[in-house]
Amino acid sequence: MNPKDIKDIRSEYLSASLSEKDTNSDPIKQFEKWFNEALKAEVAEPTAMTLATATSDGRPSARIVLLKGFDDNGFVFYTNYLSRKGKEIAKNPLGSLLFYWISLERQVRIEGTIEKISKEESDEYFHSRPRASQLGAIASPQSQEIGDREILESKFNEAETQYADKEIPKPSYWGGYILKPRLIEFWQGRSSRLHDRILYKKIDNKTWKKVRLAP
Template sequence: MAVKKETLENLRQEYISEKLSKRDVDKDPIKQFGKWFKEAMDAGIHEPNAMTLATTSIDRKPSARIVLLKGYEERGFMFYTNYLSAKGKEMSKNPVVAIVFHWAELARQVRIEGTVEKLSKEESDRYFQSRPKQSQIGALISPQSQVIEDREDLEKDWKEAEIRYENKTIPKPAFWGGYLIKPQVIEFWQGRPSRLHDRIVYKKADKTSWKIVRLAP
């Protein structure tokens, strides 16, 4: 049953939370992200590393999906996927991407824009071997984003791979690996009462420094 338009129009949440100012944030946005990420974990948020990844096709059609952050450092933000998936193909044609973290329980969002590049084979191999064997098999046998006849074929391939690699190391498939998002813009959004939210944005000034500005909500 459809939700009435009037119900959606009146669906509101008042934000009562802490403030965010240019004086209080770290000069380094990666360190500021680390502070917020730890607070999200400490708050018991389910999968605080879940992020929306937005990519664009060569004909400028946007697409977005949830992926999991698997690391962050001064270089940027890391995740792993199938290179031949829809997002993998789009990133190979247009490396400009955006990601968004939403931690509703803390009334916070982090929005990041930047360019993406593949992680080294060594980094991807290392992470792949750290995954549970079931996840390794899933990555190996799934033709991600491609049309399949039915689920039964996928489950059959999974069982065959499970038998084939019993007590054996599963090599990382060549079509699977990691990406590094190198940020150019990082925005920290803190919900505040009366929709007067705090928005602090870091913009890359040069290779080592950032310009910090405040945006109107």
């Protein structure tokens, strides 16, 4: 396709609508409803979410991570603490998440503060992972420059040999984070680009205010 023709790519969004009266007063319950509908619809990678972080001077970066749990406290994911995102979170804990369930024509945007979860929770999750994933966490110096893929495969094989028939310990540099939300927006695609946007803003530790935004 000619790059000049990209501007002509268009889709109409016609599958559903979203009104204030149809949304729960609690955004976490509303997220749970939409998440379960994404599971029922067999959306590809329903737990995939864009995690955006920034350096202390505001330079942003974003990548896809996987949601591993959520409740009234926030949204949990796991990663290497020494990765780029880990280093950015350590200096600037403000971050955002974005879910895009394309077949349902829906987005959920979440903003808040990120912090580490407990070591005990991270340990429990680490040991629930497939053994190969545990070894991969040990083998990969995430976000660091490496000479070639063979370095990774060699480190993986070394770890596999070292922990043969043994429990694999969770590395100290690997674990979970929770994003504690202050803002959650639900977006439903509509025709003529008049999309529905319902925003929840936390106004104290327990209360959420719900408003509609123009598309």
